[in-house]
Amino acid sequence: MKLFISADIEGVTGVTSWSETTLGKSDATPFIKQMEKEVSAVIESAYEKGFTEVVIKDAHDTGRNLDINLFPEHVNVIRGWSGHPLSMIEGIDNSFDAIAFIGYHSAASKGTSPLSHTLHVSKLNSIIINGELASEFLIFYYAGLYLGIPTVFVSGDKGLCEEVNRVNDNIITVSTKEGMGKATINENPKKVLNNVKDAFGGLVFSKDRFMGKLPEFFDVEISFKNPSLAYWAGFYPGAEQINDTTIKYNTKNYMDVLTLFSFLVKE
Template identity: 45%
Template sequence: MKVYISADIEGVTGVTHWDETEKTRADHKEFAHQVTLEVKAACEGTIKGGADEIWIKDAHDSGRNIDHNLLPKNTKLIRGWSGHIFSMVQELDETFDAAIFVGYHSSGGTNTNPLSHTMNTQADYIKLNGEIISEFLIHAYIASYLKVPVVFLSGDLGICDEAKRINEHIMTIPVKEGIGNSTINIHPQLAIDLIKNGVEKSLKRNLYLCNIELPEEFELEVRYREHAIAYRRSSYPNVEQIGPKTIRFTSKDYMEVLKAIEFLV
């Protein structure tokens, strides 16, 4: 079995402030270690679930947060950013049996994590077909496009609730809850235990119950924090500016939507 893991940091237990997420800040070291341990737990659960090949994308900020020395030897770690439109699931393809997301967070435009955002902080929100979307859904749709089931997600309670609305069969482990500018976190060791056990269970079920159905067509809407950004982005092909800070793009091909997101967000 070949499994893909994408790891972010804003959904890791304990992470509350931007200083804890940025490599150049002193606070980052502690939480880079925690995301490594949560990914390690996911890897161990994956191995117990039957996997013999594991690929991991370090998908936060610089892409240089995870200590590979602490992970099992049958892992390949993708560091940095290639520039490919698959972004946080770079190198994912049809050869994988399952996709797993660790440390993911609520989307921009929601209030369930003090660090809520989608891709970056220059947009108030990104909507797809009228619904606010997260980094998780953007990349889960890539897995769906490739026919790879999304079996597991850990992160804040808001993103876990979103995943359950998308497909109730996705195993979710909420490790924190955002309240205003604060977080309520479970113990780091408990998070590790729950992730390990949850991943193992997720891989021992009928994986294809976790397939996510793609819409037949897509309407992408982005509202920026600054009107000048919306004006500039409105020059992208087939983009319409529908408000002082808002643009819209439509397509029937999800790959075209991904290309648009790459350049519009």
């Protein structure tokens, strides 16, 4: 079986400040190591569950955070960004059996993480899909469903895990911390690693069990912090500016949604 892992850092235990997420800053070093450990914990348990091929997308910032020397020979790592609309799960195809999201975080405008954002840290107020505030998890969970691949595991902050459970309560979640204003209440790093191993180790995989239903229509609203960006984005084919900071876009094809994000809200 083949497992695709998308790894972010803002949902890794301990991470509280933006300086702790930036490659090259001394603050970030221990947290990148913890990111690597949380990914490795999934890989270890996944292999025991019969996943003999694993691909990791380093999906944070530069996409060049993970030390590829740390992983077993059956693991490939995608570094950097090709520009493909699949973005945080770029490299995936329908040969994969399952997706795991590691170190994910609450959506932009949510108060459940001091690092809450969606796709772009400074550009957006929010992304709403079919009336629901969209996190990066939701965006790429839908992308997996579009390709016929279910999500089986998510780790990240408590607010994100609660969202995952609302979206599909069959998905296994591990909470790493809880946001409190600009602060975080963190699980012990060793405890998180044990929880990840135990949770994934308890996986009883069935594609039908984990597969959710992709909506048939997508009503998307993107709210920008700068009104001039909303004016500019309103010229995207099919988009319409509906107020000073917001555009809307409607489609039946989810790849159109991902392409919209790729052009209008990428870092």
